[in-house]
Amino acid sequence: DAKTTQPNSMESNEEEPVHLPCNHSTISGTDYIHWYRQLPSQGPEYVIHGLTSNVNNRMASLAIAEDRKSSTLILHRATLRDAAVYYCIPKRCIIQGAQKLVFGQGTRLTINP
Amino acid sequence: DSGVTQTPKHLITATGQRVTLRCSPRSGDLSVYWYQQSLDQGLQFLIQYYNGEERAKGNILERFSAQQFPDLHSELNLSSLELGDSALYFCASSVGGAKRQYGYTFGSGTRLTVV
Numbered sequence: 001d002a003k004t005t006q007p008n009s010m011e012s013n014e015e016e017p018v019h020l021p022c023n024h025s026t027i028s029g030t031d032y033i034h035w036y037r038q039l040p041s042q043g044p045e046y047v048i049h050g051l052t053s054n055v056n057n058r059m060a061s062l063a064i065a066e067d068r069k070s071s072t073l074i075l076h077r078a079t080l081r082d083a084a085v086y087y088c089i090p091k092r093c094i095i096q097g098a099q100k101l102v103f104g105q106g107t108r109l110t111i112n113p
Numbered sequence: 114d115s116g117v118t119q120t121p122k123h124l125i126t127a128t129g130q131r132v133t134l135r136c137s138p139r140s141g142d143l144s145v146y147w148y149q150q151s152l153d154q155g156l157q158f159l160i161q162y163y164n165g166e167e168r169a170k171g172n173i174l175e176r177f178s179a180q181q182f183p184d185l186h187s188e189l190n191l192s193s194l195e196l197g198d199s200a201l202y203f204c205a206s207s208v209g210g211a212k213r214q215y216g217y218t219f220g221s222g223t224r225l226t227v228v
Contacts, residue, residue: 046216
């Protein structure tokens, strides 16, 4: 499993953009980059994933470096509900049975009103 | 509601006892994963089943076992419980069996307290 490095914590203000970085320098060419978040007292929640190109969905954007050794999750306009622990997870694609998610320590994001 | 149902939500039991946690995956999902989350260990992968067969094992103790039934629901059995087994236990499901990437869906967890 590829190792990831994320800041332990970050803080931002409501309605401002947030950029959450992740280093995954040992990622293999077939690993997708997944992001999950865990709100207080809840199970993890899928946010977004990508392979090489930048990706957008209704929750966030994912910017992937050209060498794929790092990525950045972008919350365009943070709300108080975005306060959570964010996990960056490289995940291999296999044909049958799917691949388990290996969670690191993640980044605890605090949003100030 | 994520579509993954875990029961019970809370469980309090004594040391040495045995408990069973249940998970119903999201409709159409073939893979089920179990995770343990304690304060000092973060989210630890325990075991994965795909369409009834065990596919991957993580840091699961020998006192713990799991299975996935023909209707795809899964049970995690924890026996000879110790105080250190107190944790949140999450179940997740995914489609599996396809090359396309999908997000995984987690349940809201079972909080186990061993006293």
